[in-house]
Amino acid sequence: MKTRSNFGKHYLNDLRDCDPEIIKSVDPTREIILRAAKECGATILDDHFHQFQPIGMSGVVLIAESHISIHTWPESGFAAADIFTCGEMKPQVAIDIMREGFRAKKASMSMKVIVRGQLDGD
């Protein structure tokens, strides 16, 4: 019997040199985030996005597996795109879709994977 070793994994993606025209507003960003959620196998519960003035946006998709979040700083070409998953899905698929959708430069990306609630004995 396989025992649980943790409660989930949290992928923190700092995406740089994104296209400001894309990440400045909700509509194109939401489309990319929802496509990423669907194609990585997440079960979407609901989604909520907020437009900042004059530019920039935040959003979150609650998924059965936990959440996907996005915050953008278009004036700096920066986006923080996170995936918290406790279930069966393919985070790398979502990360690739977000990176390509925002046109982030691969060389300037960074990702941290944080194991949540790691249990003793791992």
Added chain:
Amino acid sequence: MKTRSNFGKHYLNDLRDCDPEIIKSVDPTREIILRAAKECGATILDDHFHQFQPIGMSGVVLIAESHISIHTWPESGFAAADIFTCGEMKPQVAIDIMREGFRAKKASMSMKVIVRGQLDGD
């Protein structure tokens, strides 16, 4: 002139030995999370919570400073409570309110602080 050294800080809190009666459902958990958001000085944009069956919940509060999220595993007394802030607020106030509200045992808490989008020269 103070220059930006990063885009925000992300506080990842793994809370163990929480009271299952509190974290099993949306109503008490939402009250605690919203109180934490208000008292730490965040500007709440909107909030969304989801009840899992038979027990457990997820929720997110979009704030002007980024977001606060919560995911609970009441069967294990575990809660993952995060604060992503890029503005002026007091994350420790929110963390203390969540910890006390969920009755997490202090000795079994862990917190990671991840600097988001750290710029060169820090």
